[in-house]
Amino acid sequence: MNPLNETHAPALRSWVVSANAADTDFPIQNLPLGVFRRRGRNEPFRCGVAIGDQIVDLAAASERGVFSGDAARAVQAAAGDSLNAFMALGPAAWSALRLALSRALREGAAAQKLLEPCLSAQASAEYTLPARIGDYTDFYTGIHHATTVGKLFRPDNPLLPNYKWVPIGYHGRTSSIVVSGTPVRRPLGQTKGSDDTPLFGPSQRLDYELELGFLIGPGNALGEPIDIEQAEQHLFGVTLFNDWSARDIQPWEYQPLGPFLSKNFGSTLSPWVVTMEALAPFRAPLVRPAGDPEPLPYLNGAEDRARGALDINLEVWLQTATMREAGQPAVRLTRGNAKEAAYWTPAQLIAHHSSGGCNLQPGDLFGSGTLSGSGPDQAGSMLELSQGGKQPITLPNGETRSFLADGDTLTLRGMCEREDARRIGFGLCSATVMPAPAVRA
CATH class of the missing domain: 2.30.30.230 (Fumarylacetoacetase, N-terminal domain)
Structure with missing residues (x-):
């Protein structure tokens, strides 16, 4: 480190x-x-x-x-x-x-x-894009996001028992990862209709996901796991990452193999990679709630426990088409912090990803998963902000949103601030939602 x-x-x-x-x-x-x-x-x-x-x-x-x-x-x-x-x-x-x-x-x-x-x-x-991304894995490190979303679907059992033992992740698609400023088109897909007959059309519950992206440096040989104590030597730097999500397409398609069209239509990456060395003044201890299990030995490094977390303030800003036409600036939806949101550190993700022998390569991308804080003003998605669409938010100009509308521009910002260090930032991770393609009759 x-x-x-x-x-x-x-x-x-x-x-x-x-x-x-x-x-x-x-x-x-x-x-x-x-x-x-x-x-x-x-x-x-x-x-x-x-x-x-x-x-x-x-x-x-x-x-x-x-x-x-x-x-x-x-x-x-x-x-x-x-x-x-x-x-x-x-x-x-x-x-x-x-x-x-x-x-x-x-x-x-x-x-x-x-x-x-x-x-x-x-x-x-x-x-x-700052690198040719060979492989992309999306993790689920945000414990507050996992708990809040879990409550929406499983009120009596929001957090599944494996969550505090294993970094949850799935393999995503690299071809639709685009650099900040590239428009993202609303996807088409199947959603649950009446009974078990699906409908096909534009997603009506398009959402953002506030994430960090971790870019891999040197890889490892196939079959050779990376030790937790050496994991950060394989981590080049951090970006902002918006892994867009179609919330109405996902519930119909994800069982039993997980997200598919609901996640592969677009992911936005900021153009600037802040190196791990630049982030040295902004490291923090990995803090787990009292009573939570200790990580298994392959995920439990002394230095990682002491300084493995990232003290990064994260913000989400929204400018609607109406606001843009009226010359009104974007409004901040949420503000949180990565060290409070993430249950697992980047080093733990690397150690786990390679533990079965998977060979990582330079330019591979890990998504942190949605990084939400414990409060409603720290939500990393519209799904949480609107309580699953049940409580639309009202913007300063009177518009309301449960999920994102065509023409909305969504921007992520990140910055590190401490009294004994110079403030640094990540630039912008921004994209505008474009209408869905026409549906074949």
């Missing part, structure tokens, strides 16, 4: 002036990575690092010889059109590039003249 070092010093300032603003998501202490190109230009996508309102073009920095030694070798791996090769190098290479970038971007750095021509404005950029 990453220790604090000079790159985390709260007093560090950058010659990129916008990086010193108090409310920026991307101060010099953050340095998240993504894949971008300049909008409107016929050029390939390439890897970059966010700093203030700018992006450091890593291919350009490599060509100009900004870095040397281990950092130069690392930036060469990050000079392509995805982060996979860089992610595969492991923590030593990641840390070498982070340190070199931090020193080159600090006020008074000698590298400023070399690095300045490598900057591009974020306002003029377009993004693609």
Whole structure:
């Protein structure tokens, strides 16, 4: 697990002036990575690092010889059109590039003249997914979400007995994972009709799911589990993740094999990956309620218990089409915290996923599952906010929502804030709901 070092010093300032603003998501202490190109230009996508309102073009920095030694070798791996090769190098290479970038971007750095021509404005950029995602697994780590949703369907037995023993997950589809800003189309599917005769048409209960995405770095050999104490060496970084859900399609289709069309029509990933090293000041103990069972030994690491949780504030914002047309800003629906919402840590997910011998690979994505807090203002889905659609929420302009409507823009935000550390953020994870395709007569 990453220790604090000079790159985390709260007093560090950058010659990129916008990086010193108090409310920026991307101060010099953050340095998240993504894949971008300049909008409107016929050029390939390439890897970059966010700093203030700018992006450091890593291919350009490599060509100009900004870095040397281990950092130069690392930036060469990050000079392509995805982060996979860089992610595969492991923590030593990641840390070498982070340190070199931090020193080159600090006020008074000698590298400023070399690095300045490598900057591009974020306002003029377009993004693609930060990695080629080979496999995607969605977990169910949010215990408050699991309990609340369980009560809606099983009032007498909301939390199934395996939940506190095993990280629940299922394998999802990668082809419909899209980068923030890509519209998401309302899906068609079967829903339960009268008796046992289904209906086919657009989902009427379209929902968001507030999640974190965990991107894997180095993998493991087939048949060789990853020990809990080494699990974080295989974890590259964290993104925001909206795993959209069609709540009316899922109940009809999910038995006995789990979600299918209700989950595979679209998932939205934020463009910037905040590295685990950047998150070092914002780790927290794994806290379980009194009386809960201790994790089995393969999920129980001393360091993970002490610092395995992530202290990330999470928010959900909604702007309807009517609000947008009237020039009204988005309204915040909820605010919560990942360390209070998640019952399992990222390291435990890696240890469990590989425990049966599954071989993880660079660029694999884990979804945390919906991260809801204990209070109604911390809900990570409309299903919880509206109590299964029974209690619609009223927006400031008078509109009501039980679930999402066409034209709604849903945005996730995340930030880490502590008195002894510089605030860092994750940028935006946003998409607008488009109407469903026509139904065949």
